[in-house]
Amino acid sequence: MKTFVCFSLLILPFTFFAQGVPYASSLTSTTTSETPAATVTYADEVDTNLMTKLYNSPLYENTPKNTTTDKFTVDILKLRLKNLDKNTPLNVRYNTTVESYINTYLNTRKEDISSLMDKATYYFPIFEEYLDKYDLPLEIKYLAIVESALEPTSKSQVGAKGLWQFMYHTGKQFGLHITSYVDERLDPVKATEAACQYLESLHETFGDWDLALAAYNSGPGNVSKAIRRSGGSKNYWTIRRYLPLETQQYVPAFYATFYLFEYGEKHGIYPKNAAITFFETDTIHVKKKVSFQKIQQEIHIDNALLKKLNPQYKLGIIPATETSNVLTLPKSLIGKFISTEHNIYNIPKKRSISKHIVATAINSDALLPSTKQTNRVIQKKNITAQKKFLLYTVKKGDSLFLISKKFPGVTIHQIRNWNNIWGQSYVRPGTQLKILTITE
Numbered sequence: 001m002k003t004f005v006c007f008s009l010l011i012l013p014f015t016f017f018a019q020g021v022p023y024a025s026s027l028t029s030t031t032t033s034e035t036p037a038a039t040v041t042y043a044d045e046v047d048t049n050l051m052t053k054l055y056n057s058p059l060y061e062n063t064p065k066n067t068t069t070d071k072f073t074v075d076i077l078k079l080r081l082k083n084l085d086k087n088t089p090l091n092v093r094y095n096t097t098v099e100s101y102i103n104t105y106l107n108t109r110k111e112d113i114s115s116l117m118d119k120a121t122y123y124f125p126i127f128e129e130y131l132d133k134y135d136l137p138l139e140i141k142y143l144a145i146v147e148s149a150l151e152p153t154s155k156s157q158v159g160a161k162g163l164w165q166f167m168y169h170t171g172k173q174f175g176l177h178i179t180s181y182v183d184e185r186l187d188p189v190k191a192t193e194a195a196c197q198y199l200e201s202l203h204e205t206f207g208d209w210d211l212a213l214a215a216y217n218s219g220p221g222n223v224s225k226a227i228r229r230s231g232g233s234k235n236y237w238t239i240r241r242y243l244p245l246e247t248q249q250y251v252p253a254f255y256a257t258f259y260l261f262e263y264g265e266k267h268g269i270y271p272k273n274a275a276i277t278f279f280e281t282d283t284i285h286v287k288k289k290v291s292f293q294k295i296q297q298e299i300h301i302d303n304a305l306l307k308k309l310n311p312q313y314k315l316g317i318i319p320a321t322e323t324s325n326v327l328t329l330p331k332s333l334i335g336k337f338i339s340t341e342h343n344i345y346n347i348p349k350k351r352s353i354s355k356h357i358v359a360t361a362i363n364s365d366a367l368l369p370s371t372k373q374t375n376r377v378i379q380k381k382n383i384t385a386q387k388k389f390l391l392y393t394v395k396k397g398d399s400l401f402l403i404s405k406k407f408p409g410v411t412i413h414q415i416r417n418w419n420n421i422w423g424q425s426y427v428r429p430g431t432q433l434k435i436l437t438i439t440e
């Protein structure tokens with residue numbers, strides 16, 4: 001199971017804390033119509049030695065914005081957290097620990113949060129599709145920020161990898177294949193589905209989302225021990241002191257991230273210009289072994305972008321397998337890939353052949369004496385390929401990605417076009433989809 005696998009034991013990859021002093025809030029308390037004024041105490045301190053590098057992605061460009069923000073108070077924070085709590089099954093609560101994390105990020109990491117918002121424009125649609133598929137709270141998408149800073153090739157000191165920081169055996173347990181060529185822990189789609197399955201099982205075990213999140217970080221065994229040491233409490237904030245230090249900081253870091261993404265604009269935090277978004281990409285099934293170098297040579301895609309969109313191929317090589325592998329490309333380059341497939345796969349082009357087979361003359365004397373046929377005729381055979389739609393009924397557990405894999409050469413983009421389902425991330429079981437096929 002997953003134990004101590006947060007990104008390099010660092011809770012939040014863009015976390016930076018002032019060292020050696022207790023937290024003192026920069027918030028002031030004022031009375032609002034929703035929440036009475038409150039005296040803030042700081043019984044909890046956050047570890048001051050946690051920091052790591054925020055990865056810079058070639059997918060994104062920096063565009064600073066000049067903004068102004070209103071005065072931020074404790075009462076405003078309480079009101080906003082209360083509003084968040086109304087719209088999610090998660091347990092969004094105000095306490096001084098969460099407030100301390102929010103203040104720290106606002107005071108020291110606003111630029112990093114803006115960069116993360118950029119990355120989120122690509123990865124969040126993937127997360128939301130699978131969280132919806134498994135009926136999990138959509139807000140869990142923010143957990144990947146705490147785990148990996150949305151860096152798909154991130155690796156922790158203990159060997160956890162990918163957006164969702166799977167250890168080797170936990171990844172295998174949830175169906176992720178790992179070979180010399182491919183590591184599906186780095187695959188944004190497959191790792192996200194595995195994370196959803198893992199989180200679903202943890203929530204079934206503990207019946208509480210805070211405890212499920214804590215168990216995702218430190219493993220269910222540590223959470224169960226903390227429950228026993230606390231005298232049986234199943235409240236994260238009660239058992240928190242019995243958890244590993246990393247996990248004590250993990251859940252408040254998650255809620256601080258949740259708040260800052262939802263209310264970033266109120267603090268003058270905005271995403272910068274993303275060079276590419278998820279909806280500007282599509283997938284294609286690769287039939288044979290091919291290198292990134294060959295793909296780059298034929299379709300003229302930026303090498304850094306190709307690697308960023310397909311991080312699961314460790315050596316820059318897509319291997320030949322019994323089932324086709326998936327390649328993600330900008331939509332603008334899908335057609336170019338298809339038109340240059342022969343060059344990409346190093347397959348010589350076949351000579352054009354006649355669409356009809358014409359009968360040749362036959363010597364009647366060559367027929368066997370026993371044959372009673374007197375006028376033997378060879379019919380012309382039309383072998384022209386015909387296109388037609390078939391109807392596919394969506395099954396439980398299906399996604400557009402999995403459906404496209406069942407039909408070689410068919411992409412998610414085509415399925416959306418044929419069925420006019422743009423902007424819809426999840427197709428419910430029982431829905432009939434039109435799939436264009438080619439028959440002879």
